[in-house]
Amino acid sequence: EPEVTQTPSHQVTQMGQEVILRCVPISNHLYFYWYRQILGQKVEFLVSFYNNEISEKSEIFDDQFSVERPDGSNFTLKIRSTKLEDSAMYFCARKSWDETQYFGPGTRLLVL
């Protein structure tokens, strides 16, 4: 099954700047997830989004993070004031009918 696409593939930003990462579903799915993978570490759940609302969020997903689906198709993760420790690969995933999550190619974020 097709996954989702993500833009940009790479993003470099200065500490304190806002970044928006985008996830574009190939077909009309309701359940989406954002995960983060700090370099060399495991993949960690950030937030799930169902039917245009946050379903669940982890402790990592604090006030500097937000998600929305502004135009009914693209699904965005916003980091308001980036910190050095936000440098990571960010993955969007969509859930299939059989509960399998298929991941996008990821956005590699580097905060300087």
Next chain:
Amino acid sequence: AQKVTQAQTEISVVEKEDVTLDCVYETRDTTYYLFWYKQPPSGELVFLIRRNSFDEQNEISGRYSWNFQKSTSSFNFTITASQVVDSAVYFCALSRASGAGSYQLTFGKGTKLSVIP
């Protein structure tokens, strides 16, 4: 709370050898799903397999096979006749299968497999 342990951080094998990647999990849920994902050097996460907790049959797909043992809370992954293209980081993951919540994945730390030609 859920937890996935992949005790092997890195494994190196010579091409054509068989290799088994271990995965041990902890969960209080009576029903759950187990997954394996492959992360090649390019960085994407590629789905390999999903297994329901009530289905303990082993599965084989080409050179890949999976051994699920509920009694030992293990879901091990074997690659037979390894190839250089198998070099990647492999993640085991767990999610709930019933009840409230979004069934997010809990990942292990991954095992980096290097297949040497």
